Amino acid sequence: xxxxxxxxxxxxxxxxxxxxxxxxxxxxxxxxxxxxxxxxxxxxxxxxxxxxxxxxxxxxxxxxxxxxxxxxxxxxxxxxxxxxxxxxxxxxxxxxxxxxxxxxxxxxxxxxxxxxxxxxxxxxxxxxxxxxxxxxxxxxxxxxxxxxxxxxxxxxxxxxxxxxxxxxxxxxxxxxxxxxxxxxxxxxxxxxxxxxxxxxxxxxxxxxxxxxxxxxxxxxxxxxxxxxxxxxxxxxxxxxxxxxxxxxxxxxxxxxxxxxx
Amino acid sequence: xxxxxxxxxxxxxxxxxxxxxxxxxxxxxxxxxxxxxxxxxxxxxxxxxxxxxxxxxxxxxxxxxxxxxxxxxxxxxxxxxxxxxxxxxxxxxxxxxxxxxxxxxxxxxxxxxxxxxxxxxxxxxxxxxxxxxxxxxxxxxxxxxxxxxxxxxxxxxxxxxxxxxxxxxxxxxxxxxxxxxxxxxxxxxxxxxxxxxxxxxxxxxxxxxxxxxxxxxxxxxxxxxxxxxxxxxxxxxxxxxxxxxxxxxxxxxxxxxxxxxxxxxxxxxxxxxxxxx
Numbered sequence: 001x002x003x004x005x006x007x008x009x010x011x012x013x014x015x016x017x018x019x020x021x022x023x024x025x026x027x028x029x030x031x032x033x034x035x036x037x038x039x040x041x042x043x044x045x046x047x048x049x050x051x052x053x054x055x056x057x058x059x060x061x062x063x064x065x066x067x068x069x070x071x072x073x074x075x076x077x078x079x080x081x082x083x084x085x086x087x088x089x090x091x092x093x094x095x096x097x098x099x100x101x102x103x104x105x106x107x108x109x110x111x112x113x114x115x116x117x118x119x120x121x122x123x124x125x126x127x128x129x130x131x132x133x134x135x136x137x138x139x140x141x142x143x144x145x146x147x148x149x150x151x152x153x154x155x156x157x158x159x160x161x162x163x164x165x166x167x168x169x170x171x172x173x174x175x176x177x178x179x180x181x182x183x184x185x186x187x188x189x190x191x192x193x194x195x196x197x198x199x200x201x202x203x204x205x206x207x208x209x210x211x212x213x214x215x216x217x218x219x220x221x222x223x224x225x226x227x228x229x230x231x232x233x234x235x236x237x238x239x240x241x242x243x244x245x246x247x248x249x250x251x252x253x254x255x256x257x258x259x260x261x
Numbered sequence: 262x263x264x265x266x267x268x269x270x271x272x273x274x275x276x277x278x279x280x281x282x283x284x285x286x287x288x289x290x291x292x293x294x295x296x297x298x299x300x301x302x303x304x305x306x307x308x309x310x311x312x313x314x315x316x317x318x319x320x321x322x323x324x325x326x327x328x329x330x331x332x333x334x335x336x337x338x339x340x341x342x343x344x345x346x347x348x349x350x351x352x353x354x355x356x357x358x359x360x361x362x363x364x365x366x367x368x369x370x371x372x373x374x375x376x377x378x379x380x381x382x383x384x385x386x387x388x389x390x391x392x393x394x395x396x397x398x399x400x401x402x403x404x405x406x407x408x409x410x411x412x413x414x415x416x417x418x419x420x421x422x423x424x425x426x427x428x429x430x431x432x433x434x435x436x437x438x439x440x441x442x443x444x445x446x447x448x449x450x451x452x453x454x455x456x457x458x459x460x461x462x463x464x465x466x467x468x469x470x471x472x473x474x475x476x477x478x479x480x481x482x483x484x485x486x487x488x489x490x491x492x493x494x495x496x497x498x499x500x501x502x503x504x505x506x507x508x509x510x511x512x513x514x515x516x517x518x519x520x521x522x523x524x525x526x527x528x529x530x531x532x533x534x535x536x537x538x
Contacts, residue, residue, distance in 0.1 A: 003384050004335035006414070007367040007376075014372055025412070031478035032411035032448070039374045047373075078369045080329040080342045081301050085373075121307035144306075187309035 014040045015076050044072045044085060051086035052110045054162040055093070059103060067096055083118075086111055102171035105155035105180070112147040112182035113189040119145035124185075124242035133247060139209035141246030142238070145184040146206070148199060152177055156193045185242045192241070197221060201234055209248065211235070264393075265402040267434045268357055270466060271295070272505040272537075274530045275324070276523075278317060281516045286317050292523065293321060295356055297509055300327040303353075304345040314353065322356040324467065324507070325349065326436075329371070332391040332405065333364030333378045343398040350399055356507070357466055359404035359436045360395075362388070362424065375408050380416035380423040385430075392431040404434040404466050409441035409473075409482035413449045420445070421459030428464045435460060437503070438469040438511075439496045441482060448479040457499055465503040470496060470529060471511040485514035487525060497532050505533040 001009075001024075012021035017037050022030060048068045049056055056064040071092040077085045090107040097103050122144050154172050161168050179199030181192045194202070197218075204217050211231070219227030238244050273294025278286060285291055296317060303314050303325075317323065327346065330338055350358055363375040378384050396403055407424065418426070428435060437460065446453040470493075472486030488496075488510065500506070508529045510522050 002335070003333075003379065003381070003387055004367070006379060007335050007364060010376060011367050011370045011372070014374075015370075026414065029412045032413075035411040035476060035479065035481060036374060036376065040372055043373050077371050077373055080339065080366070080371060081304070082373050118305040118308040118310065121311075184308065187312065 010036075011076075013037065041069075041072060043082070044077065045069070047082050047085050048089055051083075051114055052089065052107060054159050055103065055107050055110055057162050058106055058158060058168070067093055070096060083114070086114065100171075101173075102153040102155050102158065105149070105151050105153050106159055108149050109155060109159045109180060109182065109191060112149070112180075113191065116145035116147060116182050116184040116189040119143075119184055122245035125239060125244045125247060127236075127239050130239070130247065136212045138211045139248040140205050140211055140214075140235075140238075140244055141209060141248060142202070142206055143183045143243050143245050145182075145189075146202075146243060147182045148202060149180045150177055150196070150199065151180050151193070156180055156191060159191060181243075183241075183243060190241075197230070198234055201231075202238075265396055265400070265432060267402050267432065267464065268466060270504065271322075271356055271507045272533065273322075273507050274526050274533070275321075275507065275509040276519075276526060277326075277509060277511050277513070278314075278323075279512070279516055282519045283313055285519045286320070287313065290320070291519065293526070295322040295324055295507060295509070297324040297326050297511075300325040300346055300349060300358075300360075301329050304349055318353055323353050324357045324359065325353065325355040326406075327358075327360040328375065329365055329373075330360040330391075330395060331365040331371075332360060332362065332388050332395065333376075333384065334366050334391065335364075335387055336367060338391045338394060339366075340398075343395060347399055350401070357404050357434070357436075358399060358401065359406060359467065361406045361408050362427070363408045377408065377410040377412050377414065378423075379414035380418040380420060381414075382417055384416070385418075385423060385426055388427055389430045392427070392433050396431065396433065402432055402434060404436040406436035406438050406469065407441050407445075407460075409438070409444040409448075409480075411448055411479055411481075419451070419455075419459065421456045425459065425461050428461050433464075434466040435464045436467045436469060437465045437499060438471070439499055440469065440471040440473055440488065440492050440511075443492050443495055444473050444480045444482050453495055454498065457495070457502060462502040462504075465499075465506055467507040467509070468496065468499060468503070469509060469511045483514060484511055488528075493528060493532070496529065497536070500533060500536045505537055508533065 009021050009024045013033055022033055045068045071089055090104060090111060093107050094104045152173055157169055177196055178193045179196060181194055183190055201214055204214055215228055215231045218231050222230060275293045275295035275297060278296040278298045303311055361375050365372050442453050442456050470488045471484045472488055473480050474483045510525050
């Protein structure tokens, strides 16, 4: 047996625990193979439990364990980092519990918080840095950790209540859809909800960054005077929340004459 | 011909840096000579973990210890992984860079466990090719740790003969996990002293000490308990052969308060001083 064949048989044992794969690895190894099988599954279950503590609290340990085992059976890990194993657990939850959008959105929140926690660093822009900006030319850069999702349930409220140890609310559909924002402020991942217009504005800025285009988009949605006011208010809110991490093509309106002139 | 010289020996005493002790390391002067971190936990884009590592690095030498390089993979090691590790190595300038003599990955599957190799000529060729590639990518010699194992395959060599051949061909160093020697010796019925006698002592640059637990049929390397007396005795034998080298307590589960681990580390320090005298 070549090394590659042995390793593929070992993989088959870990994934399926079948008698055939154990037999191919040779006799007298069953007790040892059981240790590896246990380590493999315990490690993956532990990863999912650690990555989704509030989903587990919300669903209950038994239902969560059922989902974790289903996920492990369907999706063997592929990445060098164990953290990546949590990435598509939300899809498994959606497949297993299609009528529970609260669970799907709660899982998205926890996965996004983890992703944002180790996203690329970028220092936020302060309001004082924005003096003398040519706003017609300015392109905003938003935090690289920023993730968004349109939401239909009160998952954000559920997550906050569970996280803070408060009484958990009942799951409910929102009267008006909103969007979830997750980003990292300093070293702490944050969760916030915004209305769908602000969500659209954020997607717009993430796509092309132009503040002028953002104003035009908002004017088109809510009228000239209200659109410009909303754009200014959103920008102020994003700066205050440390969501803006750069302004490109920020040309000074006034330039200092050269000393030799 | 090995391309990179082994790092010089470093006779200090350290601990694995774990989340439970971050505040201790950031706010107090912890009496250790180095810390070891799991490389993969810091092969990330940004955020607090990297910030903490940078701050700890200002106070202590750091050893990068990996778990996912998979030098035993028949289909080679991954370029993207090496690139990420190299970026971390370049920034942190670690005392040593280490991983395990094992495989974790085949094709697109990653087990996230340290899986055993058959000690055959074919496996030796593959392991040495992979080590050469890793060392060339990092531009330095690495250390590789002997694993604890629960299955042994038929092979042409013992584990210590395999390790001796591997170090000779690649120029890599050894991270000797004394507890792993004890666990594997018990599980597979070999003499731990034969193991210590068989490995090239001059290639050992670091020693791991840890606790284990009794499973149903064999000893399990759980890293969740204190080092037992028999492992301390084996450690004393190991340093009588290797000389005092960088030694640390490895605890990954049931992690006690830092003073408990420092007290345990003092036992190693005491044995090291005794050997040096």
